[in-house]
Amino acid sequence: MAVKIVTILGSTGSVGTQTLDILAENLDRYHVRALVGGRNIALLAEQARLFRPELTVVAEESLLEDLRAALAGSNLACASGRAAVIEAAAMPVDWTMSAITGVIGLEPTLAAVRHGGTIAFANKEALVSAGDVFLRAVSEHGATLLPVDSEHNAVMQAMADNNLHAVEKIVLTASGGPFRKLSYEEMRAITPEAALRHPVWSMGAKISIDSATMMNKGLEVIEAARLFSLTSEQIEVVVHPQSVIHGLAYYTDGSVLAQLGAPDMRIPIAHSLAWPQRLATKAPRLNLAEVAKLEFFPPDEECFPALRVAREALLAGAGAPTVLNAANEVAVAAFLARKIGFLDIVSIVESVLTQLGAPPVLDLAAVLALDNAARDAATRLTAAKAA
Amino acid sequence: MAVKIVTILGSTGSVGTQTLDILAENLDRYHVRALVGGRNIALLAEQARLFRPELTVVAEESLLEDLRAALAGSNLACASGRAAVIEAAAMPVDWTMSAITGVIGLEPTLAAVRHGGTIAFANKEALVSAGDVFLRAVSEHGATLLPVDSEHNAVMQAMADNNLHAVEKIVLTASGGPFRKLSYEEMRAITPEAALRHPVWSMGAKISIDSATMMNKGLEVIEAARLFSLTSEQIEVVVHPQSVIHGLAYYTDGSVLAQLGAPDMRIPIAHSLAWPQRLATKAPRLNLAEVAKLEFFPPDEECFPALRVAREALLAGAGAPTVLNAANEVAVAAFLARKIGFLDIVSIVESVLTQLGAPPVLDLAAVLALDNAARDAATRLTAAKAA
Numbered sequence: 001m002a003v004k005i006v007t008i009l010g011s012t013g014s015v016g017t018q019t020l021d022i023l024a025e026n027l028d029r030y031h032v033r034a035l036v037g038g039r040n041i042a043l044l045a046e047q048a049r050l051f052r053p054e055l056t057v058v059a060e061e062s063l064l065e066d067l068r069a070a071l072a073g074s075n076l077a078c079a080s081g082r083a084a085v086i087e088a089a090a091m092p093v094d095w096t097m098s099a100i101t102g103v104i105g106l107e108p109t110l111a112a113v114r115h116g117g118t119i120a121f122a123n124k125e126a127l128v129s130a131g132d133v134f135l136r137a138v139s140e141h142g143a144t145l146l147p148v149d150s151e152h153n154a155v156m157q158a159m160a161d162n163n164l165h166a167v168e169k170i171v172l173t174a175s176g177g178p179f180r181k182l183s184y185e186e187m188r189a190i191t192p193e194a195a196l197r198h199p200v201w202s203m204g205a206k207i208s209i210d211s212a213t214m215m216n217k218g219l220e221v222i223e224a225a226r227l228f229s230l231t232s233e234q235i236e237v238v239v240h241p242q243s244v245i246h247g248l249a250y251y252t253d254g255s256v257l258a259q260l261g262a263p264d265m266r267i268p269i270a271h272s273l274a275w276p277q278r279l280a281t282k283a284p285r286l287n288l289a290e291v292a293k294l295e296f297f298p299p300d301e302e303c304f305p306a307l308r309v310a311r312e313a314l315l316a317g318a319g320a321p322t323v324l325n326a327a328n329e330v331a332v333a334a335f336l337a338r339k340i341g342f343l344d345i346v347s348i349v350e351s352v353l354t355q356l357g358a359p360p361v362l363d364l365a366a367v368l369a370l371d372n373a374a375r376d377a378a379t380r381l382t383a384a385k386a387a
Numbered sequence: 388m389a390v391k392i393v394t395i396l397g398s399t400g401s402v403g404t405q406t407l408d409i410l411a412e413n414l415d416r417y418h419v420r421a422l423v424g425g426r427n428i429a430l431l432a433e434q435a436r437l438f439r440p441e442l443t444v445v446a447e448e449s450l451l452e453d454l455r456a457a458l459a460g461s462n463l464a465c466a467s468g469r470a471a472v473i474e475a476a477a478m479p480v481d482w483t484m485s486a487i488t489g490v491i492g493l494e495p496t497l498a499a500v501r502h503g504g505t506i507a508f509a510n511k512e513a514l515v516s517a518g519d520v521f522l523r524a525v526s527e528h529g530a531t532l533l534p535v536d537s538e539h540n541a542v543m544q545a546m547a548d549n550n551l552h553a554v555e556k557i558v559l560t561a562s563g564g565p566f567r568k569l570s571y572e573e574m575r576a577i578t579p580e581a582a583l584r585h586p587v588w589s590m591g592a593k594i595s596i597d598s599a600t601m602m603n604k605g606l607e608v609i610e611a612a613r614l615f616s617l618t619s620e621q622i623e624v625v626v627h628p629q630s631v632i633h634g635l636a637y638y639t640d641g642s643v644l645a646q647l648g649a650p651d652m653r654i655p656i657a658h659s660l661a662w663p664q665r666l667a668t669k670a671p672r673l674n675l676a677e678v679a680k681l682e683f684f685p686p687d688e689e690c691f692p693a694l695r696v697a698r699e700a701l702l703a704g705a706g707a708p709t710v711l712n713a714a715n716e717v718a719v720a721a722f723l724a725r726k727i728g729f730l731d732i733v734s735i736v737e738s739v740l741t742q743l744g745a746p747p748v749l750d751l752a753a754v755l756a757l758d759n760a761a762r763d764a765a766t767r768l769t770a771a772k773a774a
Contacts, residue, residue, distance in 0.1 A: 157548065157642060157644060158644070160547045160548035160549075160644075161544065161547035161548075161663070162547075162663075163663075163664060163665045166664070166665035166667075168672075171675065238675050238676055240675075245645075248647070248675075250672065250673070251665050252665055252666070252667040252668070253654060253657040253658055253661065253665050253666050253667065253668045253670070254648050254649060254651065254653065254654040254657070254668050254670035254671070254672060254673075255544060255646055255647075255648050255654055255655075255658055255665075256646065256647040256648050256673050257544060257545070257547075257644065257645070257646055257647075258632075258644070258645050258646075258647055259642055259643065259644055259645075260635070260642075260643040260644075260645055261641050261642050261643050262641060264641065266641065267640060267641040267642055268642075270640040270641070271640055271642055274640065276548070276549075276550075277550060277553070278550045278553035278638050278639055278640050278642075279639070279640050280553075280639040280640065281639070281640045281641050283640070283641035284641070285555075285637065285641060286637070286641075286643050288558065288625050288627075288635075288683040289625055289683050289684060289685045291683060292682065292683055292684070293680060293681070293682050293683070294680070294681040294682075294683075295679065295680050295681075296675040296676050296678060296679055296680070296681075297676060297679070298676045
């Protein structure tokens with residue numbers, strides 16, 4: 001197996017660190033060309049010293065001196081700021097992990113797409129927000145998108161027999177989040193601390209809150225529609241608290257293929273890293289007799305309106321998913337900052353969608369402009385709630 | 388899609404009739420070259436009139452006149468007897484359904500293997516009994532074996548991403564049969580009627596009894612070892628009463644792929660018929676929220692010693708599986724004829740294995756001679772129990 005040259009966008013986040021954990025066990029097979037990290041300079045420097053990339057970048061402009069200091073004596077090149085992030089992403093590699101959360105990851109991911117390699121895709125916001133613009137770039141540059149989201153990675157694995165035209169529908173499973181058993185009224189008092197405690201998955205803050213509102217599943221329905229060219233009706237969501245079956249593909253002959261596994265992100269990351277081959281990992285192995293019971297429920301769309309709102313945005317098309325995603329990013333941040341309540345998150349998203357509708361977004365500039373407009377609208381609504 | 392020429396060995400049995408059901412809905416895609424049926428002459432003649440094969444054969448020599456009478460005026464060729472069965476199987480076709488239950492199906496299946504087409508394989512006894520001899524013929528003639536047994540078909544589908552070297556182990560699920568909750572002592576009084584009432588699958592008599600003793604799962608472990616080149620330790624059995632997940636493949640990265648579906652044999656049959664493509668069927672679709680709960684238990688090897696006995700035969704190798712299968716066929720027939728009790732089935736099999744051991748079986752003649760010797764030994768033990 002030839003050595004694969006890789007870049008990690010978002011190396012200090014949850015997916016980024018788990019990606020590097022796998023790479024650390026396979027140093028003979030992978031070479032890291034660039035690392036792009038967040039605010040955790042100590043961790044980013046430690047990663048750089050271990051993997052010795054050609055370029056280490058911190059997104060935050062003001063942290064360059066800290067990074068330089070942390071890399072003192074290592075003889076490693078570093079840079080900071082938005083332009084440097086995009087420059088790092090644009091360095092040709094075989095494989096890029098796109099794991100910068102939120103629309104902020106869109107431009108770096110597009111820079112990676114333009115060199116036509118394989119993009120392991122953990123940034124669903126970019127695909128939801130930029131939709132057609134993003135997929136057009138992927139197709140123009142001959143890049144390969146591999147989903148890292150456990151559900152989409154599962155569906156991709158369930159489609160490995162290459163009979164895509166024979167797929168009737170797919171199912172994305174949802175753990176149901178920490179508040180599966182609460183009534184709508186009981187959700188009013190949910191705190192950020194409670195919402196961050198996901199019962200099954202260990203994840204970043206944004207996605208943990210999205211799981212708690214089930215907006216995460218809504219974004220995933222839109223992501224799946226893009227990735228697999230399916231309609232909203234072909235993408236079912238089933239609540240499955242044990243999170244053992246991650247995704248399923250239903251075929252016209254009655255067969256259903258599924259990917260299962262322990263809820264450990266190293267599994268889909270390793271799949272996307274080695275694809276189309278496989279890599280050994282130390283991830284825990286599924287023991288069915290120990291799990292003993294797998295349960296499935298229809299999602300409760302009254303308690304979790306996010307799923308309905310996201311499907312409406314998908315059906316509206318054009319810029320509606322851009323608006324949905326931007327408003328949600330603002331609302332989640334406001335909830336984490338204790339400016340709004342838990343139930344306000346989705347109600348703000350729905351209000352912004354009503355305000356802005358589904359204007360056309362034909363290029364990246366239009367996407368970013370609409371994203372900004374939605375953020376402004378969401379920020380105003382947030383301030384009104386907080387007042 | 389070019390028209391596929393197919394032959395059905397065992398057309399009047401459970402798998403045979405379900406295969407023809409699917410073919411009847413796809414008459415533009417498939418042409419039936421030969422039908423080989425059992426004693427049900429009325430059904431065989433009806434099938435022949437619908438599919439108009441070049442040759443219709445009844446295995447039982449004495450039934451030729453009945454078949455001729457039933458086909459009167461149809462202008463369809465027919466024949467009877469063992470030689471005619473093998474002649475029909477030897478007619479070159481693209482695809483053969485091998486669904487004659489028991490070792491009696493071995494020679495016709497080998498005749499089909501010799502023309503190098505695709506063999507959809509529902510006759511596990513032949514593979515268990517003839518093992519190496521059978522697989523050597525498959526490899527020499529460039530034939531393709533596709534398992535139709537729902538568990539093996541599931542595992543094959545779960546291996547569709549072509550990373551066989553990265554498969555750590557597989558799991559075959561077992562419904563546990565109708566007596567899953569009985570104690571060993573309570574099993575003593577089980578009647579053929581009770582044993583034939585399988586809780587989930589609708590199947591022939593032999594396999595229903597094998598499911599009740601769990602010898603079916605034992606034979607499947609041996610079949611899986613042959614088909615997928617795995618050791619006994621790499622083939623796990625998990626009791627799963629809902630029979631929704633049929634088989635799973637565990638990969639070195641922690642991913643587990645599985646095939647699920649309603650317990651309907653048309654699903655694996657359609658898979659093997661259309662492979663590597665897919666065919667639409669009217670088989671019921673899996674509804675996870677309706678199923679609601681999937682359970683998994685380790686198999687109870689004290690109550691169901693068949694699994695242990697089969698694994699011991701697999702480990703002993705050489706002719707031990709031949710002996711296991713032959714003794715089991717005799718004992719099941721004796722149980723159905725009320726000559727022995729339910730618990731006697733496996734105990735006779737184990738005694739015959741102890742008597743005959745694992746002599747080498749290097750060619751078909753040796754397999755058939757050992758098969759005969761085991762049948763004689765089992766018949767003697769059966770008579771002793773009955774006395």
